[in-house]
Amino acid sequence: MSVHLQIFVQLLQSASECVLVLLAAGTGFRERLSSLLLFEHYNTRIVLLGATLLGLAAGLVGCFTLLRRRALVGDALSHATLPGVGLAFLLAPLMGFDGSSRLVLLAGAAASGIAGAVAILFIRSLPRLKEDAALGIVLSVFFGAGVALLTVVQQVPAGRAAGLDRYIFGQTASMTAADARLIALTAALVALLIGLNFRSLTLLCFDEGYAAARGYSISLLDLLLMSLVVLITMIGLQAVGLILMIAMLVIPAAAARFWTNRLWVMLLISGLIGGLSGFFGALLSALFADLPSGAVIVLTCGVLFFGSLLLGRERGVLVRSMRRSELAAAIDREHLLRGIWELRESAGEESASESDRRAAGFEELLNLRSWSAGRLRAQIRKASAEGLVWLNSLGAVELTRRGVMEAERLVHHHRLWELYLITHADVAASRVDREADAIEHVLEPELIARLEELLLQRQRGSAIPASPHDIAGAAVQQSVAAVQEDRRK
Amino acid sequence: MTDALSWTWHYDGVILLTGILCAVAASLPGNFLVLRRTSLLGDAVSHAVLPGIAAAFLLTHSRTGPILFAGAVVAGLLTALLTELIRDIGSVDEGASTGVVFTTLFAAGLVLIVQAADSVDLDPGCVLYGALEDSPLQTFRMGGLELPRVTLTLAAVLLLNLVFVLLFFKELLISSFDPGLATTGGYNARLVHYLLMVIVAITAVASFEAAGNILVVAMFIVPPSAALLLTTRLSHMIWISAGIAATAAVMGHFSALILPRWAGYRSISTAGMMTLCVGLLFLAAALLSPSAGVLTGWVRRVRLSLRILCEDLLALLYRIEERSGAREISTIASVEELSRKLLCGRRMLIVAGWIQARQGRLTREGDILKLTDTGRREAALLVRSHRLWESYLVTEGVGRGRIHRQAETLEHYTSEGLRSRLDTGLPDGTLDPHGSPIPGEHDFRSPPDA
Numbered sequence: 001m002s003v004h005l006q007i008f009v010q011l012l013q014s015a016s017e018c019v020l021v022l023l024a025a026g027t028g029f030r031e032r033l034s035s036l037l038l039f040e041h042y043n044t045r046i047v048l049l050g051a052t053l054l055g056l057a058a059g060l061v062g063c064f065t066l067l068r069r070r071a072l073v074g075d076a077l078s079h080a081t082l083p084g085v086g087l088a089f090l091l092a093p094l095m096g097f098d099g100s101s102r103l104v105l106l107a108g109a110a111a112s113g114i115a116g117a118v119a120i121l122f123i124r125s126l127p128r129l130k131e132d133a134a135l136g137i138v139l140s141v142f143f144g145a146g147v148a149l150l151t152v153v154q155q156v157p158a159g160r161a162a163g164l165d166r167y168i169f170g171q172t173a174s175m176t177a178a179d180a181r182l183i184a185l186t187a188a189l190v191a192l193l194i195g196l197n198f199r200s201l202t203l204l205c206f207d208e209g210y211a212a213a214r215g216y217s218i219s220l221l222d223l224l225l226m227s228l229v230v231l232i233t234m235i236g237l238q239a240v241g242l243i244l245m246i247a248m249l250v251i252p253a254a255a256a257r258f259w260t261n262r263l264w265v266m267l268l269i270s271g272l273i274g275g276l277s278g279f280f281g282a283l284l285s286a287l288f289a290d291l292p293s294g295a296v297i298v299l300t301c302g303v304l305f306f307g308s309l310l311l312g313r314e315r316g317v318l319v320r321s322m323r324r325s326e327l328a329a330a331i332d333r334e335h336l337l338r339g340i341w342e343l344r345e346s347a348g349e350e351s352a353s354e355s356d357r358r359a360a361g362f363e364e365l366l367n368l369r370s371w372s373a374g375r376l377r378a379q380i381r382k383a384s385a386e387g388l389v390w391l392n393s394l395g396a397v398e399l400t401r402r403g404v405m406e407a408e409r410l411v412h413h414h415r416l417w418e419l420y421l422i423t424h425a426d427v428a429a430s431r432v433d434r435e436a437d438a439i440e441h442v443l444e445p446e447l448i449a450r451l452e453e454l455l456l457q458r459q460r461g462s463a464i465p466a467s468p469h470d471i472a473g474a475a476v477q478q479s480v481a482a483v484q485e486d487r488r489k
Numbered sequence: 490m491t492d493a494l495s496w497t498w499h500y501d502g503v504i505l506l507t508g509i510l511c512a513v514a515a516s517l518p519g520n521f522l523v524l525r526r527t528s529l530l531g532d533a534v535s536h537a538v539l540p541g542i543a544a545a546f547l548l549t550h551s552r553t554g555p556i557l558f559a560g561a562v563v564a565g566l567l568t569a570l571l572t573e574l575i576r577d578i579g580s581v582d583e584g585a586s587t588g589v590v591f592t593t594l595f596a597a598g599l600v601l602i603v604q605a606a607d608s609v610d611l612d613p614g615c616v617l618y619g620a621l622e623d624s625p626l627q628t629f630r631m632g633g634l635e636l637p638r639v640t641l642t643l644a645a646v647l648l649l650n651l652v653f654v655l656l657f658f659k660e661l662l663i664s665s666f667d668p669g670l671a672t673t674g675g676y677n678a679r680l681v682h683y684l685l686m687v688i689v690a691i692t693a694v695a696s697f698e699a700a701g702n703i704l705v706v707a708m709f710i711v712p713p714s715a716a717l718l719l720t721t722r723l724s725h726m727i728w729i730s731a732g733i734a735a736t737a738a739v740m741g742h743f744s745a746l747i748l749p750r751w752a753g754y755r756s757i758s759t760a761g762m763m764t765l766c767v768g769l770l771f772l773a774a775a776l777l778s779p780s781a782g783v784l785t786g787w788v789r790r791v792r793l794s795l796r797i798l799c800e801d802l803l804a805l806l807y808r809i810e811e812r813s814g815a816r817e818i819s820t821i822a823s824v825e826e827l828s829r830k831l832l833c834g835r836r837m838l839i840v841a842g843w844i845q846a847r848q849g850r851l852t853r854e855g856d857i858l859k860l861t862d863t864g865r866r867e868a869a870l871l872v873r874s875h876r877l878w879e880s881y882l883v884t885e886g887v888g889r890g891r892i893h894r895q896a897e898t899l900e901h902y903t904s905e906g907l908r909s910r911l912d913t914g915l916p917d918g919t920l921d922p923h924g925s926p927i928p929g930e931h932d933f934r935s936p937p938d939a
Contacts, residue, residue, distance in 0.1 A: 066582065066585055069582055069584065070584065071582055071584040071585035071587075071588050072529050072584045072585075072587065072588050074588075075529070075532070075588065122775075123714075123775070126718060126775055126781060126783070127718070127781045128717050128718065128721075128781065129523075129714055129717060129718070130526050131526075131584075132523075132526050132527060132528040132529050132584070133523050133526075133528045133710060133714045133717075135528070135529060136528035136529050136531070136532060136706070136709075136710035136711075136714075137710055137711050137714055137768070137771060139529075139532060139706070140532070140703060140706045140707035140710055140711060140764060140768075141707060141711060141764055141765065141767070141768030141771070142768075143703055143764070144703045144704070144707055144760070144761045144762075144763070144764020144765050144767075144768065145761065145764070145765045145768070146761075147701075147703055147758050147760070147761040147764075148745075148757050148758045148761025148762050148764075148765060149761075150758075151756065151757050151758040151761065152749065152752075152754050152757055155754050155755050155756075243536070243592055243595050243596065243599075244592075244596075246588060246592050247588070247589075247592035247593070247596070249588075250585055250588030250589060250592065251588070251589050251592065251593075253585075254581055254582075254585040254586070254588070254589055257581070258579065290603055290604065291600060291603070292599055292600065292603050294596070294599070295595075295596035295597070295599040295600045295603075296596075296600070297596075298592050298593060298595075298596035299593065299596050299597065299600070301592075301593075302589070302592075302593035302596070305589055305593075309575070309578075309579045315579070315580065317578055317579060
């Protein structure tokens with residue numbers, strides 16, 4: 001399974017390289033780009049390219065906001081750009097600019113987005129109010145102001161024509177070449193800024209305290225990160241709308257987190273997922289007339305997220321549940337071997353043959369722990385396949401020579417830890433069995449060596465120390481025997 | 490006045506009442522969203538109800554009615570459940586899983602709406618903006634009275650929220666602050682959480698039609714946040730937040746009536762103005778809150794540093810006088826020299842000198858300051874505190890090089906009782922470690938004449 005995953009990740013990586021080459025083509029060689037786009041379905045190509053690049057850039061930025069535990073900052077800041085658009089439209093004519101020109105509107109969006117970021121930092125610094133309240137307040141108040149301004153803009157004759165409500169819902173399908181070019185430029189700028197500040201942004205996300213100690217200004221770095229969000233949002237909003245923009249900033253990064261623990265790989269995968277969903281979403285909505293492209297892009301993103309949630313190589317649900325069951329199986333195996341060994345140890349030396357001293361009945365083992373018969377049977381089957389135990393002629397589970405060695409090693413670890421707890425941690429002898437049970441499976445060889453040094457100086461003779469308490473198995477065995485005795489009467 | 494506002498009761502009164510009902514109804518459950526650090530759930534739920542509305546619409550082909558309402562509430566509840574599910578099974582950050590769920594659900598709703606669009610005018614813009622201005626127009630008849638429908642709905646929701654908060658106050662309190670304790674106390678914290686989510690979804694859906702989602706999302710978060718800056722008691726917080734919400738609604742409506750006329754426009758969104766007003770009220774709370782305000786904190790700091798500077802000024806004049814041993818010459822000190830010695834700005838020093846002069850502790854002639862007898866007595870007490878502390882610190886084994894700085898801080902917080910205790914504890918009560926005399930508490934000695 002992991003081989004398949006590796007191939008898949010390699011595919012993802014090579015595909016992302018293709019996208020990067022496309023990006024370079026989009027910014028570096030404008031002639032080549034325009035000749036590429038001047039094909040039959042000119043508009044479709046523009047929309048495809050624009051959506052892909054936007055998804056890619058948003059995916060990159062989203063990684064940092066996600067790791068900063070501020071995934072919804074895009075939600076707040078994309079709402080916060082709205083009043084700036086309205087204000088710029090209304091105020092620009094007073095200062096002698098054209099209110100409906102794209103640059104003026106973008107400048108307004110950027111200014112109010114940055115104001116929103118500063119407001120978030122201000123509210124964060126107030127006592128008792130947390131991150132979520134800061135984001136929520138900025139989101140709702142700025143958006144409310146924006147809506148109020150837009151109702152005014154609608155009354156200006158030129159306002160309706162300027163199509164300011166595009167900023168909320170977006171019209172991906174009507175993206176123009178100028179839009180796509182702007183998106184390409186922004187994507188390149190965002191990638192460049194991230195590349196230049198990679199180290200400080202990483203520090204900000206993973207170890208804020210260390211970054212502060214190294215002399216970075218945390219508020220400035222936060223502001224840089226939020227400015228990146230504002231940058232990508234103000235370009236994306238008018239092209240694809242508010243909700244899509246939020247989705248693009250959150251979902252690809254959250255999906256990429258399932259695949260890796262390394263930041264640069266996560267950036268690649270997140271950019272790739274953003275790019276892919278932009279591409280396929282736009283493609284699907286171009287193929288089917290009544291699918292709104294923004295919504296389809298989000299849904300594609302959602303599907304990719306769901307796939308990553310299940311299949312992700314590092315933190316996906318399947319992988320993690322497999323790891324859990326593997327650990328549980330390893331623990332069961334150790335319990336089985338140690339169980340047999342200790343049952344026979346308590347039986348003592350007077351047992352008839354040597355094989356008796358190494359074997360235990362199924363019922364005995366079942367009563368030893370709270371495991372079901374099926375789980376125990378499966379474990380016995382596994383252990384016998386490994387050559388650690390075998391079912392002897394009496395139907396009892398018997399340790400092989402290797403099994404005995406392995407069991408002795410486990411009992412050794414268990415009792416060392418018990419001894420340590422009693423002598424150095426003041427744990428009562430009646431409780432050590434359970435506590436040692438929890439930790440014995442994860443003891444490192446170095447730790448065992450140190451424990452031996454610490455505890456066994458006086459008992460060099462025997463390899464396995466005597467159990468410091470009544471062996472649970474023996475106690476259970478006696479009580480089981482007593483119950484059976486009662487039943488017979 | 491009434492004419493200038495073109496106020497009419499059956500129109501504006503209804504709008505105002507609807508706005509207040511919506512604001513207060515949202516602020517009540519909002520308190521617990523803010524305390525649980527899930528403020529953005531209100532925003533998420535209010536977006537994610539779209540597929541529920543769309544699906545119910547496709548079933549019933551009606552824009553109102555109980556099925557639409559139920560569909561929206563179910564979708565809202567689904568958001569809360571899915572968010573929690575993804576957070577738990579994928580160990581994803583809460584914010585991220587909220588973002589994933591509500592955007593995806595909203596997109597699904599959008600697709601559904603477009604499928605239904607040939608036969609309907611279900612406008613997503615109506616969900617987002619709301620038309621508070623239209624609320625008086627949608628009426629229905631009951632018992633011969635023409636009643637506004639959305640207003641009645643919101644009144645019912647407010648009543649429901651009020652009953653919910655009063656009935657489950659203790660459970661909400663415990664499960665918001667300490668879910669673990671709630672569980673060991675026998676309450677089901679999860680059940681309370683889901684009940685709260687149902688309430689949030691119902692409030693959001695009921696408010697859409699009346700006011701759009703901006704107003705309700707703002708009222709979920711902003712009034713409780715402002716209230717949290719003003720108090721630390723939950724019961725007070727709830728009433729304060731409701732008050733702020735209602736005030737913002739009133740302010741918003743009147744500003745929406747007045748403001749556009751000034752600027753020469755016809756109208757402005759009432760819901761938007763109410764949101765803006767609640768934002769302004771929050772800003773006021775953030776700046777002026779007695780305990781947590783930024784401005785009040787700044788004023789407090791400035792007053793403290795000014796008081797300390799005033800005291801230091803007196804003590805410095807006293808020392809200059811003491812060192813030169815002559816009252817006539819030594820009481821004279823220029824502002825330049827003083828500001829250098831006290832390490833403070835000229836302007837702060839002039840303010841401090843002005844305050845002390847007004848209280849009769851010193852006199853000022855041009856650039857020259859002189860201690861009065863009252864001032865000299867107070868300065869002597871400060872210097873006494875300072876030197877007593879220095880002597881005490883030396884007996885406690887603090888090095889001589891460090892006693893001055895510590896005494897410099899402590900002298901401003903030393904009462905008469907503390908001074909007399911420091912005095913009795915000392916073996917030699919006349920000279921401090923640097924060899925200067927310690928002034929007495931009551932037997933004020935004027936410095937020797939030249």
